[in-house]
Amino acid sequence: MAAIKNVALIGGSGTVGKAIYSALIAASFNVTIVTRADSILNLPRGAKTTSADYGSLESLASAFKDADAVVSAMGAPGLAAQPKCIDAAIAAGVRRFVPSEYGCNTLNEKAGKLPVFKNKVLTSSLLREKAEQGEIEYTLIMTGPFLDLALLRGYSGIDVRGGPRATLFDNGTTRISWTTLSDTGKAVAGALLHPEETANKQVFVHTANMSQRQLMVAVEEALGISFPQPYGQLSTEKGEAEAYEKLKKGDFSGMLDFLKRGIFGEGYGTDFSGKVSNELVGIQELDEAGLRKLIVDLFEGDDA
Numbered sequence: 001m002a003a004i005k006n007v008a009l010i011g012g013s014g015t016v017g018k019a020i021y022s023a024l025i026a027a028s029f030n031v032t033i034v035t036r037a038d039s040i041l042n043l044p045r046g047a048k049t050t051s052a053d054y055g056s057l058e059s060l061a062s063a064f065k066d067a068d069a070v071v072s073a074m075g076a077p078g079l080a081a082q083p084k085c086i087d088a089a090i091a092a093g094v095r096r097f098v099p100s101e102y103g104c105n106t107l108n109e110k111a112g113k114l115p116v117f118k119n120k121v122l123t124s125s126l127l128r129e130k131a132e133q134g135e136i137e138y139t140l141i142m143t144g145p146f147l148d149l150a151l152l153r154g155y156s157g158i159d160v161r162g163g164p165r166a167t168l169f170d171n172g173t174t175r176i177s178w179t180t181l182s183d184t185g186k187a188v189a190g191a192l193l194h195p196e197e198t199a200n201k202q203v204f205v206h207t208a209n210m211s212q213r214q215l216m217v218a219v220e221e222a223l224g225i226s227f228p229q230p231y232g233q234l235s236t237e238k239g240e241a242e243a244y245e246k247l248k249k250g251d252f253s254g255m256l257d258f259l260k261r262g263i264f265g266e267g268y269g270t271d272f273s274g275k276v277s278n279e280l281v282g283i284q285e286l287d288e289a290g291l292r293k294l295i296v297d298l299f300e301g302d303d304a
Contacts, residue, residue, distance in 0.1 A: 001196040002195075004029075004068040004069050004193075005029065005030055006030045006067050006069075007024055007029045007031050007068065008063065008064050008070045009024070009033050009070075009073065010033075010034045010071070010074060010085060011074040012033035012034075012035075012044070012047070013033070013035070013041035013042055014073055014074075014075055015149070015181065016075075016102055016181065016184065017033075019181040019182055019185040020071060020184065020188050021033065023182070023185025023188060024185070024189050024192075026189070027190075027193060030048075031047070031048065032067070033048065033050075034050055034052050034060075034063045035050070035052075036052070050063050055084075057084060057087055057088045057091060058088075060092075061091040063088075064088055064092035064094050065092045065093075067092065068094065068096065069094065069095060069096035070097050071098040071192075072085060072098065072099050072100040073102075074100045078100075079100060079119035079123070080119050082119070083126050086126055086130065090135045094136065095137055096138065096192065096195065096199070097136055098139050098188060098191070098192075099120070099123045099124065101120060101142060102141055102146075102184050103262075104117065104142075104144070104145075104259075104262040104269065105204075105268075105270060106120045106121050106124060107140070107269075108269030110268045111262045111269050111270075114240075114258045114261060114262050115243075115247065115255070115258055117258075124140055127140075128200075131200045137199045138200055139192075139198045139199070140202045141184070141187050141191060141205070142202055142203065142272065143177070143179035143183075143187065143205055143206070144176055144177035144263070144272065145176065145179075146178070147178035147179060147180045147207050147208060148294070148298055149181065150178065151215075151219070151295065151298055152298060156215060157169055157172070157234075158212070158215060158219055160223065163227065166231045166232065167231065167232035168232065169212060169234050169236050169260055169263075169264035170236050170265065171213075171233070172211055172212035172213040172216070172231075173211050173213060174211060174212070174264055174270075174271070175273065176209070176210065176212070176263065176264070177206035177208075177270060178206060178207055178209070179206050179207045179283075180207045183205065183207045184205075186282050187205045187283060189281075189282075190280065190283070191203050191281055193281075194280055198277075198281075203280075203281065204276045204277060205276055205283050206278070207283065207285065207286055208286050209271065209273055212264065218288070218292065221292065222293075222295035222296050223295065223296065223299060234260075236257070236260050236264050236265045237261070239257035239260055239261060240261040240265075242254060242257060243255070
């Protein structure tokens with residue numbers, strides 16, 4: 001199978017997009033960031049760019065015309081545009097499409113039913129259909145939650161900066177695969193470096209695999225802090241039920257509760273144990289010392 005060399009990156013100005021861009025450049029891909037025609041973005045210095053009207057298939061196809069692969073790093077607001085990007089990639093003769101997944105296993109039966117993943121599920125279903133028809137290949141990169149962002153922003157339930165305090169979801173015992181932003185970028189680059197092995201497949205990776213409670217202990221040991229007890233406790237099942245009630249009233253504020261259910265709920269597929277492709281794509285799972293160093297480096301110089 002021929003090598004993939006030229007990559008068009010959409011969503012390259014976001015946090016995830018910048019990590020993917022850096023990894024692709026480090027792996028010697030020729031990368032062009034495709035921006036919206038009316039956007040002024042903070043892009044990586046020296047990046048090659050081209051603009052497109054995301055509402056126009058013809059405009060997008062023109063932006064993708066020289067690409068072997070299109071990689072999407074779109075955030076939630078842009079996910080509904082991915083099907084048009086897929087059609088444009090096919091029109092441009094692009095070989096591989098990597099959609100914006102990088103999180104929960106949306107092909108898990110339970111997770112896939114959560115409204116927060118609706119657009120991702122629609123996109124992966126379309127890609128499988130197009131691949132079966134021989135129109136394009138795809139790779140779905142599954143990372144679980146972003147380890148570094150989850151710690152820094154507190155959505156892991158482990159709040160260093162605003163605490164220390166901890167909120168346990170479903171008692172904090174569900175094992176979860178966590179991946180750093182940099183390893184997410186490496187996963188994308190590594191998958192494209194191995195096009196045959198990753199064609200039309202899910203690629204699972206993780207930097208660490210542990211429960212929320214285990215991660216909390218690792219943070220305590222690394223930073224020399226203690227999270228006061230009693231810990232907060234939240235039921236993701238209850239949160240999901242309340243989120244559905246909100247949706248019935250046209251209130252979308254419960255989407256975060258659906259996401260928590262997908263990450264921390266038992267049986268929602270965020271434990272990738274036994275099926276990771278770390279070695280294939282060049283990711284090394286952290287040992288205890290490596291995890292402690294990561295945590296210290298994240299909060300070094302922080303006031304918390």
